[in-house]
Amino acid sequence: MPSSWYDAFVLNALVILLAVALDLLLPEPPAIVHPVVWMGKAISAFERVAPTGRVAGLFFGCVVVIVIVGLSGGISWLAMAALSAVGPAAYVIGGAVILRTSFTVRGLMSAADRTRTALEGGHLDEGKESLKSLVSRDAEDLSASLVAAAAIESVAENTTDSFIAPWLAFAVFGVPGAVAFRAINTLDSMMGTRGRYEYFGKTAARLDDAVNLIPARLSALLLLVSGGFSRLPLARGWRTMMRDRHLTASPNAGWTMGAMAGLLGVRLEKPGHYCLGEGLREPETEDIGKSMAMAKQTAALGMVAMLIVLAARHVIFG
Numbered sequence: 001m002p003s004s005w006y007d008a009f010v011l012n013a014l015v016i017l018l019a020v021a022l023d024l025l026l027p028e029p030p031a032i033v034h035p036v037v038w039m040g041k042a043i044s045a046f047e048r049v050a051p052t053g054r055v056a057g058l059f060f061g062c063v064v065v066i067v068i069v070g071l072s073g074g075i076s077w078l079a080m081a082a083l084s085a086v087g088p089a090a091y092v093i094g095g096a097v098i099l100r101t102s103f104t105v106r107g108l109m110s111a112a113d114r115t116r117t118a119l120e121g122g123h124l125d126e127g128k129e130s131l132k133s134l135v136s137r138d139a140e141d142l143s144a145s146l147v148a149a150a151a152i153e154s155v156a157e158n159t160t161d162s163f164i165a166p167w168l169a170f171a172v173f174g175v176p177g178a179v180a181f182r183a184i185n186t187l188d189s190m191m192g193t194r195g196r197y198e199y200f201g202k203t204a205a206r207l208d209d210a211v212n213l214i215p216a217r218l219s220a221l222l223l224l225v226s227g228g229f230s231r232l233p234l235a236r237g238w239r240t241m242m243r244d245r246h247l248t249a250s251p252n253a254g255w256t257m258g259a260m261a262g263l264l265g266v267r268l269e270k271p272g273h274y275c276l277g278e279g280l281r282e283p284e285t286e287d288i289g290k291s292m293a294m295a296k297q298t299a300a301l302g303m304v305a306m307l308i309v310l311a312a313r314h315v316i317f318g
Contacts (some may be wrong), residue, residue: 005314011088012310016170018096020303023106035072035101035179039186042068047191050200057199065187065203073180080175095175102178103166105299108158109292115151116288119144134158137270145282149268152283155291156260156268157253159223161185164302165215171309184208209251216252219298220245220259222305226297227263237262244276264290 031037046064051057076098083094111133118126127147128139134154139147165185169177188208191201220241228234240262245254254276261268261277264287269275 005318008318009311009314011092012095012170012174012314013307014092015095015099015175016167016303016306016310018092019099019103020105022096022100023104028104028107029101035076035098036182036186039068039072039183040190043187043190047200052200054199058202061191061200061203064191064200065184065207068187069180069183072183073176076179077176099166099170099175099178102170102175102182103163105163105296108155108162108295112151112155112288112292112295115147116285116292119148119285119288145284146269146271148283148285148288149266150270151288152260152264152266152291153253153257153268153270155288155295156223156256159256159295159298159302160212160216160219160252163299164219164222165212167302167306168215168218168309169211171306172313181211184211212252216255218305219302220255222298222301223256223259223263223294225301226294227259229297230294232263233265234263236265240277240280244274244278247274247276249273260291260294263294 028034043064046060046068050060050064079098080091080095083091111130114130115127115134118124118130124144124147127144128142131137131139131142131147131150131154135150137150139150142150166178166181169181173180184204184207187204188201191204224234224237224241227237237259241255241258244258244261248254248257254274257268258276261280264283265277265280266283266287267275267277267280268283
């Protein structure tokens with residue numbers, strides 16, 4: 001295995017580049033072997049026996065987070081150690097296969113494109129149905145422009161969750177870090193809700209907010225750079241982001257969504273919750289395609305940034 005920081009960097013660079021290639025070229029792994037599916041099953045099992053009281057719920061939720069994140073990161077660490085012992089080829093190929101399950105660019109683009117295609121064809125009901133793979137909100141009473149807004153919001157926010165954050169976790173902590181991030185994100189999406197299990201899910205929600213603090217802001221900056229390359233109004237993107245970044249309940253989502261709203265010149269509204277880009281026009285179907293193009297450029301820029309972080313990690317720590 002690697003005898004210098006450069007050799008280690010090359011191996012890990014090959015891991016993430018191959019993982020991205022697998023994501024772009026191949027469909028998601030079957031559910032029966034997908035780590036995120038197994039995480040979801042484990043979380044659901046814990047949820048069925050979760051207490052609803054404040055103290056008991058908080059304690060049990062904290063234990064679940066430690067168990068799920070610890071097992072996910074620990075198992076992937078053991079897998080990578082075993083692959084390393086076999087040899088460089090096994091390390092790169094096996095590591096790429098595992099890492100690929102922690103992120104997706106293709107999946108986000110495909111989900112957004114289904115909504116775009118439905119609206120473009122005048123099929124509003126199909127567009128509302130397709131939103132289920134992007135956002136959790138009730139789309140029953142949404143107009144075409146609000147459906148488009150929801151899709152654009154999801155594309156913007158998920159530049160962080162879907163690829164920038166897991167890539168950054170990999171660049172700093174390796175494959176186990178990326179898998180642990182995906183476990184945290186999955187815990188938040190399944191547990192971090194209000195209602196009966198509010199206290200049970202509070203630890204997961206707060207941890208997800210914490211681990212995304214840096215990735216969300218990096219994603220927003222990369223979106224702005226991408227907008228500059230596309231000759232979009234960078235100054236308006238910056239102003240809208242800085243003005244509206246605190247309007248969302250999440251401390252992170254408003255950064256990328258605000259940047260996207262300003263760059264595209266559209267109002268991104270979730271009725272009864274927030275409105276980013278107040279005073280701008282309502283989004284149209286073609287704006288979903290523009291947001292997708294921006295997200296793809298952000299992914300490309302993000303990959304360059306991650307390779308730089310990865311190189312710095314190996315220079316500093318070997």
